[in-house]
Amino acid sequence: MISIAVDTMGGDHGPADFVDAVAAASINLNVEFLLVGHERTLTALLSEREHNPERIAVYHAPDAVGQYEDAGRAVAAKPDASIAIAARLVREGLAQTLVTAGNPRAILLTADRSFARIAGVGNVALASVFPTETRRGEKEDPFSLILDTGAAPRATAHDLVAYAVMGGAYASVVSRNLRPRVGLLSNGTEEEAELTPEIREASAALREHPGVHYIGPIDAMDIPRGTADIVVCSGFTGSIATKLLEGVHETVLSLARYAYKERAMKRAALVMLQGGVSQLKQLTDWEQYGGAPILGFEYPIIRAHGRSHARALHNAIKIAAKVAGSDLIARIRTGLAACPPDAGDGASS
Numbered sequence: 001m002i003s004i005a006v007d008t009m010g011g012d013h014g015p016a017d018f019v020d021a022v023a024a025a026s027i028n029l030n031v032e033f034l035l036v037g038h039e040r041t042l043t044a045l046l047s048e049r050e051h052n053p054e055r056i057a058v059y060h061a062p063d064a065v066g067q068y069e070d071a072g073r074a075v076a077a078k079p080d081a082s083i084a085i086a087a088r089l090v091r092e093g094l095a096q097t098l099v100t101a102g103n104p105r106a107i108l109l110t111a112d113r114s115f116a117r118i119a120g121v122g123n124v125a126l127a128s129v130f131p132t133e134t135r136r137g138e139k140e141d142p143f144s145l146i147l148d149t150g151a152a153p154r155a156t157a158h159d160l161v162a163y164a165v166m167g168g169a170y171a172s173v174v175s176r177n178l179r180p181r182v183g184l185l186s187n188g189t190e191e192e193a194e195l196t197p198e199i200r201e202a203s204a205a206l207r208e209h210p211g212v213h214y215i216g217p218i219d220a221m222d223i224p225r226g227t228a229d230i231v232v233c234s235g236f237t238g239s240i241a242t243k244l245l246e247g248v249h250e251t252v253l254s255l256a257r258y259a260y261k262e263r264a265m266k267r268a269a270l271v272m273l274q275g276g277v278s279q280l281k282q283l284t285d286w287e288q289y290g291g292a293p294i295l296g297f298e299y300p301i302i303r304a305h306g307r308s309h310a311r312a313l314h315n316a317i318k319i320a321a322k323v324a325g326s327d328l329i330a331r332i333r334t335g336l337a338a339c340p341p342d343a344g345d346g347a348s349s
Contacts, residue, residue, distance in 0.1 A: 001030060001031065001032050002030070002031045002032070002096055002321055002324045002325050003031070003032040003033070003034060003094060003095040003096060003324075004031055004032070004033055004034070004095055004096070004097055004098065004099060004317065004320050004321065004324060005034045005036060005086040005087075005089040005090055005094070005095040005097070005098040005099070006018060006022055006033055006034065006035050006036060006086070006098070006099050006100075006317070007036050007037070007082045007083050007086040007098060007099070007100035007101075007102055008035055008036060008037035008042060008082065009036070009037045009038070009061060009064035009081075009082035009083075009102070010064070010065075010067075010082065010083060010100040010101045010102025010103065010107075010306070011067075011100075011101030011102065011304070011306055011307075011308055011313075012067060012101075012306050012307050013307075013308075013309060015037050015038070015041055015042060015045060016045055017308065017309045017310040017313055018035070018037075018101075018310075018313055019035070019042060019045040019046060019049060020049065020310035020313075020314075021310045021311075021313035021314040021316075021317055022035060022051070022056060022317065023046065023049040023050060023051035023056075024051075024310075024314055025314060025317045025318070025321075026051045026052040026055040026056050027050065027051065027052050029317070029318070029321055031055065031317075031321050032055050032056075032057070033055060033056045033057070033317075034057050034059055034086070034089050034094060034095050035056060035057070035058045035059065036059045036061050036082045036085050036086045036089070037058075037060075037061055037064075037082055038060065038061065038062075039058050039059075039060035042058045043058060046058075059085055059089065061080060061081060061082035061084075061085045061086075062080050063078040063080050063081040063082070064078075064081055064082050064083075064102075065078060065081050065082075065083055065102060065103050065106040066103065067102070067103050067306050068103075069103065069106070071103050071105035071106040071108075071109055072105075072109065074103075074106060075106050075109045075110055075113075081106075081110075082102075083100055083102050083103075083106055083107060083110050084110050084114075086098045086100065087110050087111060087113075087114040087115070088114065090114070090115075090299050091114050091115060091299075096299070096324035096325075097299060097300045097301065097302065097320050097323055097324045098299075098301055098302070098320075099291065099301075099302045099303075099304065099313070099316050099317055099320045100301070100302075100303055100304070101303065101304040101305065101306050101308050101313065101316075102303075102306075104126060104150060104303065107294065107301065107303060108124070108126065108151055108294065111124075111294065111297050111301060112124075115297040115298050115299050116297070116298045117296055117297055117298070118296060118297065118298055118329065118332055118333060118336065119333065119336070120162065120333075120336035120337070120339070121162055121166075121296040121336070122156065122158055122159050122162065123148065123151060123152035123155060123159045123162075123235075123296070124151050124152075124294060124295060124296030124297060125147040125148040125151055125162075125163045125166060125167075125235075125294070125295045125296055126147065126148055126149050126150050126151040126235070126292075126294050126303070127145050127146065127147040127148070127149065127167065127170070127292045127293050127294070127295060128145075128146045128147070128149040128238070128242045128292050129143040129144065129145055129146070129292050130143060130144050130146055130223060130224070130231075130242065130245055131143055132144050132223075132224055132225065132226030133225075133226055134225075134226025136171075136175055136177045136180065136226075136229050137171065137175035137176045137177030137178075137180075138175075138176035138177075139174075139175050139176055141171075141174070141175035141177065142226075143175075144223060144226060144228060144229055144230070144231055145167050145170065145171060145229065145230050145231070145292070146185075146223070146231040146233070146238055146241065146242055147163050147166070147167050147230075147231075147232060147233075147238065147295065148163055148233065148234060148235040148238050149235060149238035149239050149241075149242050150235045150238065150239040151235050151294070151296075152234070152235045153234065153235050153236040154234055154235070154236065155198060155233070155234035155235065156198055157197075157198045157199075157201035157202040157205065158202075159234075160184060160198060160199070160202035160232050160233075160234075161202050161205050161206060161209070161339055162296070162336060162339075163232045163295075164182045164184075164202075164206055164209075164212050164214070164230060164232045165209070165211070165212060165332060165335035165336055165339065166295040166296060166332050166335070167180070167182065167230035167232065167295070168180050168182060168211070168212055168213075168230055168335065169328055169331035169332045169335055170293055170295060170323075170328060171229055171230060172331065173322065173323060173326040173327075173328050173331070174319060174322055174323065175229075177229060179213045180213060180229035180230050181213055181215045181227070181228050181229045181230070182206065182212055182213060182214050182215065182228060182229070182230040182232060183214075183215050183216065183217065183218035183222065183227060183228030183230070183231055183232065184199050184202060184203055184206070184216070184217045184218065184232050184233070185217075185218060185219075185220065185223075185231050185232065185233035185237060185238070185241065186199050186217035186218065186219060187219055195217060198234075199217060202232075203216065203217060205339065205340045208340045209335075209338060209339060209340065210338055211334070211335050211338050212335070215227070215228060218231070220241060220244075223241065223245065224245065290302075290304055290308070290311075290312045290313065290314070290315025290316035290317070290318065290319055291303055291304040291305075291308075291312070291315070291316030291319055291320070293323070295332070298329060299329075300320075300323045300324070300328055300329070302316050302319055302320040302323065303316075304316040
């Protein structure tokens with residue numbers, strides 16, 4: 001049976017939402033859960049919820065790394081933090097993957113200490129999802145996957161090619177999109193843009209890769225359009241892009257709510273737009289996806305948004321179960337082995 005370690009002490013809202021999500025999942029998923037957190041608290045929360053006790057084990061963690069702590073200092077000072085114990089359970093073979101909503105830098109540092117990287121991976125990638133109008137794969141997934149979004153500020157051509165391979169393998173498993181379109185985020189198409197040397201080299205290598213459906217460089221406007229299923233970029237660029245996109249759609253929803261409170265004439269006009277606003281809310285509802293992967297380690301990690309409540313965490317758990325029961329790591333290895341020789345020789349920065 002698949003086993004998932006769940007770090008219940010990451011996130012902004014405490015362990016109750018994690019317990020809600022795991023309790024429900026223990027009933028409707030054929031998965032075992034290793035809940036990591038304060039044992040007495042978790043046991044008390046479980047006693048108040050319907051769950052399958054045969055599928056849940058609690059592991060005590062005396063410490064946690066806060067969302068806004070200095071990750072380097074906290075990870076070094078707290079060897080028994082919940083994220084460290086969850087990673088240890090995976091490394092020891094008691095679980096196949098882990099779910100957390102914790103401090104991203106702390107997750108990356110802990111994973112780097114706990115897990116080996118897949119052969120051929122320089123920098124690992126922190127991925128994010130962004131909703132688009134385009135549907136993709138057998139699951140009609142509305143989300144594009146963007147990577148890297150902050151694991152490493154800079155990326156060599158080799159890193160960018162590896163991100164493309166890893167993102168494509170992940171999409172083939174989670175979205176059942178067997179031929180995801182991959183684009184390199186730039187300032188325009190190959191014909192019109194001044195590409196950086198790294199993007200130009202990666203673009204040439206991806207055109208030769210037999211397992212990557214590469215559509216060329218894309219610009220930022222192509223992300224919400226859903227032009228690419230996998231958007232590849234350096235961590236510095238990806239972090240800026242995802243924060244901007246998140247801010248834009250939150251602003252749009254705020255403006256819609258403000259307009260609704262205005263005078264009757266404006267409200268009457270807005271009635272005509274309510275269907276569109278409702279669709280926008282559904283389209284930008286990241287909780288329906290739940291989590292995004294950290295790719296490049298020998299074990300997959302699913303990171304939920306720090307603001308996640310039970311619904312988003314339950315969806316993150318479902319993704320983790322799908323990934324844990326798949327051949328994702330083998331697919332990544334195969335894809336990296338097929339990289340053109342010059343793309344495989346780059347050093348990570």
